[in-house]
Amino acid sequence: MTSAFKQLEERTSFCSGGKGLMSQVSETRAQPEQLPGGGSRSAVADKVDALFGGLGDRGRVMVRQLPLSVTVLLVVAAAAVFHPETLADSRFRLALLAHTALFVLSVAVPWGRLPARTWVLIPALDCLAIGFTREAGGPSFSVLSLLLVFPVVWLSVDRNRAGVVLAVAATVLSTVLPAAALGTPPTQGSMIRTIFLPLVMAAIAVTAHVVAGTLYRQRETLVRQDEALADTTAESVRRQQLLDAVLSTVNVGVWVVDSQGRDILTNRALQTDAALSGLAPSASQPRLFEADRTTPVPPARFPTARAAAGETFTDALYWASEGDAGKSKAGEGEDMRAYSVTARTMSSTDGNHAGAVITFAEVTALIRALSAKDNFVATVSHELRTPLTSILGYLELVLDEPGHEDIEDELKIVQRNATHLLGLVNDLIAVASERVELNLQEADVAGLLASVVSSARTHASGSGVELVLDVEEPLTARVDPGRIRQVFGNLVSNAIKFSPDGGRVIARAHRVNSHVVCSIADSGIGMDGPEQEQAFTKFFRSARSRETAIPGAGLGLPISKTIVEGHGGSISLRSEPGKGTTVTVNLPVS
Structure with missing residues (x-):
């Protein structure tokens, strides 16, 4: 990506004459120049000036005067060869001296110190000098009227419309004033020239002004596009540098x-x-x-x-x-x-x-930490299961022996809580090891679900929950009946617990091709997206369940997932906050 930006900068450097595009634009902004005689210059003018090598105000006027001066010099050379007698005419030599003086003025005058647009005197006087040269040369030099194109175009390409008016006025004076000053008698040709030459030059002036205006606007558009490209490139470079800094900092x-x-x-x-x-x-x-x-x-x-x-x-x-x-x-x-x-x-x-x-x-350290935690939980759970098994065994012996009738209810409470604690310990062991021992056999899954629903009706009724069973009987599959009953018990118990305001829990089971599909749907509090992603994580409990003090250790869904996947099946969850949860279990028939 960095190389791409370098290539872009190289390309813009080539197009900018060896300078970077951003550098050129910044120079254009930082160095506004003045028109000859003062006045601000546009970015377009700066571009034009760059073509002249940055000669300054004096150099620009000289360069614009140079084509006419060179042409006059060629006319003198041609006159020396073909009409040497013309060079002997003092009037003709005075006209040539005027051209020379105007060129010297264009070079010598400090135009930048004079008022704005003072330089228009040079092309205006050029028109008069051309008129005197034509009149002094006689009919053989009438073609010199074409030299008016140089000063007329110079005046017309200026953005100020007054330049067009001045160009036409100077053309008219170039046809009238020399004839009057030199006492040339009017002829039919001179009268035609007096009328048509200004018209032709006016057309040239207007055309040059319109074309120049179009070019100015196009150049301004290009300059704005260049500036926008420079800004975009600078922003891209800045973002690239920021990206490089971020990527080099992160440990990922x-x-x-x-x-x-x-x-x-x-x-x-x-x-x-x-x-x-x-x-x-x-x-x-x-x-x-x-x-x-x-x-x-x-x-x-x-x-x-x-x-x-x-x-x-x-x-x-x-x-x-x-x-x-x-x-x-x-x-x-x-x-x-x-x-x-x-x-x-x-x-x-x-x-x-x-x-x-x-x-x-x-995540190597995290994986190893989780593994160490699971090993610790499994070890502690094993250590807890041994005394719990012993406690339950002796409780059974005590309950079978006569003479304890007066504390029998208390002993049964102890037995029930010890059994519940042993179940939690077994769940911890299964979750920590991420595998369970299965005793597979042919069993009716629909019957297992029906028995779980029947056992949970008392709990559901006490919570104001309507428990509905919808199964196709029988649905035979090769499963561990005890473990599958444990899965259904976890799911039905969760559905009832997480419907604190009552509602309906629907338990369904049906066959789909070679699988038995069971679903438990409730209309309870539901879960949002992030909670659904964590639902099968060990010890995870939603924020709502913690706020409402709904009991649980966050092991029901993880242990159910372990059991179902141990059968080669799958378990999934779909939920929406405030609209309930549906857990679907997919078990292979064999």
Whole structure:
């Protein structure tokens, strides 16, 4: 991207005659010049002056006078060859002296110190000098009237319309005044010249003024476009510098690719990360692994390949190895590092896929901390389960023995709470290990759901919730009945708990091809988008549930997810704040 800006600056430098576009525009703004004799100049005039090499006011007047002076010099040379007697005429020599004096004045006079537009005297006097030269030369030199084009055009191209009027007036005087001063008798030719020459020069003056005005406006438009381009380029450079500063500061690796997966931009964090050097799909030995740390990622599933294909994903977990790929395939070695990878696609101005931005955030320490936490929870849970099992065992013995009738109710309360605590401990163990032991057998899933709904009716009635069962019986599948009953119990219990104002909970089950689909829908408080994303996270509880003191440990959905996925199925959640939640369980028949 930086090279693109450099190329743009080089191109603008070439178009600006060796100067950068921004430098040229800034010079134009910083150095306003004055017209000869004073007065401000426009940016267009500055551009025109640049063509003359920056000669200043005096130089500009000289350059504009130079074509006429050179032409007069050529006329003198031609007269010396073909009409030498004309050069002997004192009147003709005086006229040539006037041309010479006007050229000397254009060079010698400090026009910048005089009042504005004083320089118009030079082309006006040129017209008179041309008229005297033509009259002094006689009929052979009548063609010199064409030299009026030089001063007429000079006066007319000025942005002030008074220049056109002055050009026509000077033309008229160039035909009348010399004849009167030199005493030339009027002839038919001179009368025709007196009438038609000013008309022709007036037409030339108007045409030159209109063309010049059009060119001025076009130049002003180009200058404004140049200034806008310079501002845009400066802003782009500033944004590029800001982007470079941000990308070089963040610790997250950033990789930008086009729609073909080719590199556009990488930041320093990505370039200096040894583990990420093996991410290119062309690597001979892939060093990128799935979340299990043992399965190599195929080239088509590399983050860059997925992003280049237009796929968007968030927090995809990859493991990368700094060392030899063969040693890391077994998932061993401390050189493996975990990365949370996120990709977002980019679109061109016409809406087509133009590439993607991929970020790599190292989460190795977080993954290891979570693993240590799960191990700790599993260890503590195991340590808690042993005394709880013993407590429940002895409680059963005590309840079976006679003589404790007076405290039997209290003992049953202890037994119920100990059983509940043991269930929580078992859930913690299952969640921490992320797997459960399953005893698969043929069972009626519809019957399991019906029994859970029947057991929960008392709870639902006490909460003012209408519990509705809608199932197709039987729905046989190979499942662990106890675990599936636990899943349905968690979901129905959640639906009732999160409907504190009453409402309806509908439990459905039906067959779809080779799967049994069960759903629990409530009309309770619901969840927003961010809460839905965290719903299956361990120990997560929504803000509303905390505010309303709804009991729970945040383990129901995570343990249900673990059980369902252990059966090879899937569980999903759809919710809307204030309109309820629907949890769907998809279980394979076999």
